Amino acid sequence: MENYKDRIISFYKKHRRMPGYKEIMNLTGFKSKNAVFKLINHLVDAGIVSKDSQGKIIPSRSLDEIPMLGLVEAGFPSSVEEEMTDTISIDNYLIENKESTYMLEVKGESMIDAGIHEGDLVIVERNRNPKVGDIVIAEVDGGWTMKYFRKDGDKVYLEPANKKFKNIYPEHELNIAAVVKGVVRKY
Numbered sequence: 001m002e003n004y005k006d007r008i009i010s011f012y013k014k015h016r017r018m019p020g021y022k023e024i025m026n027l028t029g030f031k032s033k034n035a036v037f038k039l040i041n042h043l044v045d046a047g048i049v050s051k052d053s054q055g056k057i058i059p060s061r062s063l064d065e066i067p068m069l070g071l072v073e074a075g076f077p078s079s080v081e082e083e084m085t086d087t088i089s090i091d092n093y094l095i096e097n098k099e100s101t102y103m104l105e106v107k108g109e110s111m112i113d114a115g116i117h118e119g120d121l122v123i124v125e126r127n128r129n130p131k132v133g134d135i136v137i138a139e140v141d142g143g144w145t146m147k148y149f150r151k152d153g154d155k156v157y158l159e160p161a162n163k164k165f166k167n168i169y170p171e172h173e174l175n176i177a178a179v180v181k182g183v184v185r186k187y
Contacts, residue, residue, distance in 0.1 A: 018057045094182040100126040114161035120185045124178035135180035
């Protein structure tokens with residue numbers, strides 16, 4: 001069963017979805033859907049997969065979790081013992097409302113001093129009511145940008161995080177589409 005489980009998990013990691021019955025038959029070499037049904041029940045009992053309301057298999061939380069091993073000093077070096085403190089799902093950590101959340105790839109350098117670089121992915125949540133200081137995705141006078149949301153009295157403006165760029169004061173219209181919730185950078 002361990003080998004079959006590994007094949008299903010590999011499929012999930014490659015395709016970002018769980019395989020269907022026919023795909024599991026191909027992965028395992030089983031000739032009947034009944035054998036797949038029994039395998040799935042074993043995987044459900046083991047906590048590796050679950051079933052949704054329609055009976056389709058979905059990954060259990062543990063498939064999306066990675067171990068959290070503790071803290072790392074970003075200042076002066078100190079001795080730290082590796083200790084597994086918990087597991088964490090990146091989705092659960094970064095995403096509060098999955099239906100309102102999406103990702104965008106960053107182009108440009110106007111937010112570089114906020115640690116957001118060209119090529120990074122930002123995780124954003126639709127929100128038309130940002131707080132002052134939030135990094136927002138906004139449509140300003142017909143163009144889209146990502147900047148800090150600022151207010152000066154009743155005047156609303158967008159502030160870059162790079163001194164080479166100027167604040168943006170909308171001439172006609174400013175629509176906030178989303179608030180940045182996180183940044184993903186791959187090295």
